[in-house]
Amino acid sequence: MNEIARKLAPIAKDQAEAQYREAPNNLEAEQALLGAILVNNDAFYRVSDFLKPVHLNEPLHRKIFEVAGDIIRMGKIANPVTIKTFLKADEKVGDITVAEYMARLAGAAVSIINAEDYGRAIYDLALRRSLITIGEDMVNIAYDAPLDMPPQSQIEDAERRLFELAETGRYDGGFQAFNDAVALAIDMAGQAFERDGHLSGISSGIQSLDARMGGLQRSDLIVLAGRPGMGKTSLATNIAWNVAHAYEPEVQADGSFKARNGGVVGFYSLEMSSEQLATRIISEQTDVSSSKIRRGDISEAEFEKLVGFSQTMQKTPLYIDQTGGISIAQLSARARRLKRQRGLDCLVVDYIQLMTGSGKSSDNRVQEITQITTGLKALGKELNVPIIALSQLSRQVESREDKRPQLSDLRESGSIEQDADVVLFVFREEYYVKNMEPRDEFDPKYEEWKQKFESVKGTADVIIAKQRHGPTGTVKLAFQAEFTRFTDLADPSFTQYEEH
Template sequence: MTTYEEPTDHRVDRMPPADLDAERAVLGSMAIARTAVLDVVEIVDGVKQPFSQPQHETIFNTMLALYAGGQPLDPITLTNRLRQQGDLDKVGGPAYLHQLVNSVSTAAHAAHYAEILRDMALLRAVIATGTELVQLGFQARHTHDTAAQIVDTAAANLQELTAAAKGGNESREWMLDRVVDAVLDEYDNPRDDVLPLPWADLQSVAPMEPGDLVVVAGRPAMGKSLVLLGIGRHVSIKHRRGCLISSMEMSHVQMGQRLVAAEAQVPLHALRARTLNREQYAHVRQARERIRRSPLRIDDTPAVPVSRWRRRLRQLQAKNELPAALIVDYLQIAKAETKAQNRVIEVDSIAVGLKALAQEFKIVVIAAAQLNRVSEHRTDKTPTLSDLRESGGIENNANIVVLLHREDYYDRESPRAGEFDFIVAKNRMGHNATVTAAWQGHYGRIVDMEEA
């Protein structure tokens, strides 16, 4: 009895897609000519793990670090840097580095080899994504995820792949005449995508535009959450523009109480204690209807990493519901994607990630940040940029930094009791200034002085 044997050329290859010769050729080309570095980076940018071999990935990242520092990429310099990092033996030693250089005779074809890397990496990503989605489907009963949540995750992952596949082919170059035309067009036809703020003076000093990372910083109990919620309420309820608030410090119920009290103009403590009078309760019911009709979303998931926000924004983008702003409360309790040597490095990476979200989705990202205690030990309690806690990367990546201050927090007899300062301490596209508003903490809001 004869048995049927499937033809070899029709069998599914279970080995992950890879081209080791192309990987070696890319690294060799970069070592031969520094000009090849930019060609390669432009093509593989946005692709996770373009190299299938960990040692090649290590060599590539080390070469990029040397390039960024203006150092040569020859085998000697590369060997020394890898030895300093403790990676030399892991990548095959000096002999393997020389082998890479000898694997190509010219760097002229670096872009071609990089395209091969990109294709192989994308195919590996497709396999990894498919495997992950299959596992999510089988594990749903144990994780208690709904089918809709699984589908949303699948859509977000596939969108990531689509974006990565297109990334290397979309040019970001602009001719100078087009840049100038865009500036004049904006002047003649004012943009309508500047984020509307509830404080007119702050709006005029520091307009927040798509692509901006705005940091609102202050000491605990200084009013950071009220400022963020005030912006979200104004953007979504008054102007009907989408806003996503990630509240990692307060629950959605606590955020909702503040939101209702501010919108209904009733005392927050009375709302929480259920002691509203009939007129106040009527205001609350009216406010509820306005809030219900608004495109405001609140997510109270704790310790969120940047990747979760990116995934959620992609889901909303797929539904044509991309918000005008992502509001994060607050930056230092967000979760880093990877564990770093210290918290400063982790916070810096979170700030970089938030800035990337603002630019990728062309939205305004507003993040609260904690200030350290140094200002409280000074005679003048007014905060400064140097008081930003745990990070210099927050200041570096932010387009706008607004510090919050209330004199009557420290001195109840202050002649400025009830006043609230927005100190614009960094303004990349404008000037710094201090804007004064009125503090109405009992209503859970801050308003312009004219409205107080």
């Protein structure tokens, strides 16, 4: 028995020490940084782009750093005298007042040369504390095994929290100061001024559409809907390729890359295989019809054109996921992984009705669609990327004389219409007029039909039925059915925007 007790003694000691382990922090580094800032306010700007008050471990140090930052941003001097007014007068640090404590910090400061190193050390320790919190939560939830959180849900939740931590250095969300939001808005305006086309969003590559939408706005859920045969998938692949092909990376101060123009695109193709999608894009860009490519009915010159373009495609940051019936949770997890590993600036989902919700299978499809659209909107905000989600329209369009789609035509439309920031309908009158061709070419109505067909041939309407940031209306585009390609109309007189 004594032998067992002797062997268990070190284990018990280790467990006792583990229970009282202090979260990683460096009080001296925090003191040194604050001292440097109080002596020379320039030290604040060496760390302010990555270090926030929440990253400091000591509550008093957080308050001093926050107040000092506010004073410095207002163009005033932050020192022990100006800061003490904003702190509690009766608060003490041991036997001395807070004012005396700040005076000591300033007195002990030597220079601001090492301010950034101190800031980095504090930031890294804050990340480690956050990792410990996430890890402890994972362990506790796994032990408790709550019924409403199966293991797969726990994995997705942990991955989401880790992604937020990797992207922003914190994962607790919460309120954002209005002056921070204003600064972001000004930055966005500056980027729009420098970007090609002066767009606040990412260019879709179709100028007449960009002119009305200002590009694809980050964090927006853009629903692109249409009846079968209207070309909604074609328009989505056109935009996806244009964005990826225009990608120009820009190196940031921390060594990461950011898109100056264009962007990295993730394409969820739930309906078509990656090979079919690639064939479409090749056809669009090489003027070789996809039917000829599939049959192998191409000339040597066309084959060389295909090979040449395939080399261009290999360098283009367009990533395709062809998993059918993917859930919103799986889609979100894969999108986070793509952004973390390769970057992500735009996401395309083809299409909403082929996705599944994250919960149990439900007979109520409307509730499931609500869960999907709410999840897509939340994902767009989390990743700060525009999400283009394709959607079907109900058959009631076909029963009307006027086939132009309306918001009420969206299938399970309540949540789609509500959650979307932008709703676009693709409408090709040519498709319907062609089906009305009289069988007898000597029919008196044949000439009338022919004139009507010629007037709509090769054109398409993109109806902006909803837009939070601008007006609704219709943009006329050219459509080449053979190559499934949407472009701006060559004749500027046709590019007039019809506002509603």
